[in-house]
Amino acid sequence: MFKRFSYSDVSTQNQVKSSVQRKIRTDLLEQFPRLDPVIDDILPKKSPLVIAKCPNQIQVVLVNSVPVCVQSRDGPWVPTLRLLHQHPSMMPKMQADKGATKFIMGGANVMCPxxxxxxxxxxxDVDRGAVVQILLEGREHACAVGIMTMSTAxxxxxxxxxxxxxxxxxxDGLWKTNHFG
Structure with missing residues (x-):
């Protein structure tokens, strides 16, 4: 999704009202309950929250000009890898074998085998539609984030x-654009 993304793709950036900020906070906690102890560090109440709008109805949540999570249309919130590396236990893990490494690192979707x-x-064990981190065999940190199109069963x-x-x-472009503004 962000393979060719750059800061120039951002059409607008708007600071959100406190009600929208509370809604995003609630949605993130509902989607990732493991974030409850650290949500104030991720989305500080006194820090302005900015939403950057991009093509294809993608929005990026920024805290202090740093991307925290993204959402496509009305889909689930997807944390950035930077946030995920700070809080690796926030979401379920899926580990792919070594044969999938070059494909996943190139941005390809993950195949069942x-x-x-x-x-x-x-x-x-997760359901269809869950947001998961993707690890590669022999690696400690997640290399990608994705949405399940099938349940583990x-x-x-x-x-x-x-x-x-x-x-x-x-x-990808979002990883390389680590600071908006």
Whole structure:
């Protein structure tokens, strides 16, 4: 989604009202309950919250000009990898095998065999539509964030097709644009 993204793609940036800020905070806590102890560090109440609007109805939440999470249309909030690296336990982990590395790092979606392969696959049980972090075999930190297109039960049963739609990956445009403004 952000493969060719750059700061010049941002059409507008607006500071949001406190009611919108509370709604984003509530949505993030509802979606990622593990963030409850650190939500004040991520979205400080006294810090202005800015939403940058981009093409294709994508919005990026900025705190002190640093991207924190993104949303496409009315989809789920997806944290940036920078936020995820600060709080790695905030969301479920999916580990792909070594054979999927070059494809995922290139921004490709994750296929079922990459998660079910005996040498690398490791999955937490999640439902379709959940936002997950994608780790690669032999790596400690997440390399991508995506949205499940199948539940883990469906992945184990079918073992073919796309199971995670990759939204944000290391070294994509959003990663390289670490500061807006």
């Amino acid at each position: 990459g998660l079910t392969h005996p040498t690398g696959g490791r999955m937490e 469906e992945i184990r049963k079918e073992n073919k097709g796309v199971c995670i739609e990759v939204v944000h990956v290391l070294n």
